[in-house]
Amino acid sequence: MSSAQQVLPLQTPIPAGRARRPRWRFRLQGSNTVWAIAFVVPYAAVFVAFVAYPVVFGLWMGSRPTLYTLLFSDPRYIDTLVNTLLFVCIGVNMKMFLAFLVSGFFMQRRWWVRALLVVFLLPWALPALSVFLSIHYMLVSQWGLLDTLWSVVTGADGPLFLVSRGTAMAANILAYIWKWLPFWTLIFLSARMAIPQEIYEAAAIDGATGIQQTVHVTFPLIANVYLVATLLSTLWTLGDFPTVHFVSSGAPARTTDVLATYGFREAFDFGHPELGAAAMISALPLAIPVVILLMRRLHRSGVQL
C-alpha cells in the first residue's frame, strides 16, 4: 500500500483492522474485461501450446506400464537412478553450503573483493556448452590441463579421471558446482545484505565471535532463503542435462549417466522415445514432494528470489 493512498480521500473510511481493498477495483467494467482478456491471451496461448500440451503428451507417451518393467530390468537404469540421487544430494547441498560461506566472504567491502566478485560471476555468465567442453578437455586423457599440472608438480602421470565411475561422478559434481555456485552466492549475498547491521552490533556487544554470529545470527535469518533455494535447486538439478552430457558423456560406458542423459539417449540415440519419456517420468516421485514442500514454503513465508 503506498503512503499516497492513505492520504488521498478516495475510499470510504473503514474500521481499523480490516484490509483496505477498495470495492470498485475488483469489478472490471465491460470494455476493460475485453482488454484484460486480450492482454492475457498471448501468455495463455504460449502456456497451452508449449507447456500444457507437451506435458500431457509426455505423460501419455510414458503411460504404458510395460515401459517401466523394461526400465527397471535395465541395470544401466538402476545405475542411473543412483547416479542422479548422488548428483542431486551431494551437488545441491555442497553447492548451497559453499554459497553460504562464500557469500560471507563477499560481504567485505574492500575493493579487491568487489573486483573478485566480477571475476567470480564469470562461470555463470558464460555458455554451459563452452565451459563444460573446456572442463571435459581438462580431464580427458594424459594431455589435459589437470594431468599436466599434476605431472609438473609431482613428476608422475596424473590419474585418468574419466576412466573410473567414482572420479567421473566427482568431476561431474564439481563441474556442476563450478557453474552454478556464483548464481546462488549472489542470492545469499543479497539475503545477507538485507540483515540490518544493528543486529550484528548487538551480538558483538553481547560478546559473540565471528563464528557465533554466523551460526546464531546470520543463518537463522537467511534460513528461509536457504531452504527455498535448496528445494528449487533440487528441482532444477534433477533435470540437469548439459553437465553430464558434456563433462563425462556418461563415461565410462554410460555408468555416470543421470536421468536426463539416459532419457535423451534412449529417445534420440536408440529411437525409443517412450522409454525416454518413461525415464523422465520416473523422476516425478522425487520431484513432486519437493514441489509441494516448495509451494507450501513460498505460500507460507512469501520468500521471493
Next chain:
Amino acid sequence: MRVARTRRLSPWRYRAHRRVGEAASILLGIVLIFWSLAPIYNMAVIALSAHDDIFAGTIWPASPTLDSFYVVVTEGFWYLEHFWHQFGNSFFVGLMTMFLTLLIGSLASFTVGRMRLRNGWLLTNAALMTYVIPASFLAIPFYRIMQIYGLTNHLWAVIAAITTFATPYAIFIFSQYGKSIPMELDESARIDGANPLQIYLYVYLPLMAPALVAVGTYALLLAWNEYLYNFLMLSTPDSMTVAVALAQFLNSDESPWNLMMATAIVYALPPMMIYYMFRRNMAAGLTMGGVKG
C-alpha cells in the same frame, strides 16, 4: 540477569588476530580466482595451440598462435562454413526471445497486477508451474510436437521453447517490481480517459524500464546459452545456431580441438560482453523480488 563477559585481548594479540583473518581472506581470494578461471584458461590455452601442440601436455603452448581464431573468423573449416550465418541465427533467436518474453510477460503481469483480473493468481501460479518440470524432461514431447506443428529446422521452434521458459520468470519479476509503482498513476490516467492499452504503453512500460532491462538481458543470455532445444530442433547448416555448430566438432574424426576452443571462445564473447555491460541490472534483476528471510 547474567552479564556476558566480553573477551579482552591485548592489543598485539588483537592485531595478530586481524592479520590472520586478512591472510585467510587473501588466501580464499586466490583460491577463488584459480577455481573460477581454470576452465577459461584451459579454453584459451587450447585455442592458442597449433594443432600438434594440443597433445603435447604443456601448461602454456610452445608456440602460441592466433591461427585457430583466423580459421574461425574466415570460415575455413567444414564445420565452420556457415559460421557467420549461424552466429546471425543465434542473435536472431536471442533478440526475438528477448522481445517476445518482454512483451508477453509485461502484458500478463500488467493484467494480473494492475487490472486486477479476477483469479489472476491462477495465471501466476500456472506460470511458476512451468519451472516445476525441468526443461530437459519436456524436450522429448516438445520435439515430437514441433514435428506435428511442422516447425523443425525453423528458428521459431527454438524461440518458442525458450520464450516459454523465460516468460514465467519475467511475469514474476514484473509483478514484484510493479508493486512499487503506485496505483494512483493508473487511476489518474484512467480519469484522464486512457484505455488500458494506453495505460500500458504510456504509464506502465516507462516506469518498468529497469525491470525490463534486467529481464531482457536475462532472456537474451538464456537464449544465447541454451543448448538442448537448439540441438534437437535445428539440424541443417542453414538453420543451426552457433551452439549446435560447436557441438558438431565432437563428431569429428580429426580432433580439431584448437578450432573447437576458438569457436567456443568466440561463442562465449557476446554473453561476456553483455554481462559486463549489464551486470548491475542483472544483479538487480535477481534480487528485484526483494530477498527476504
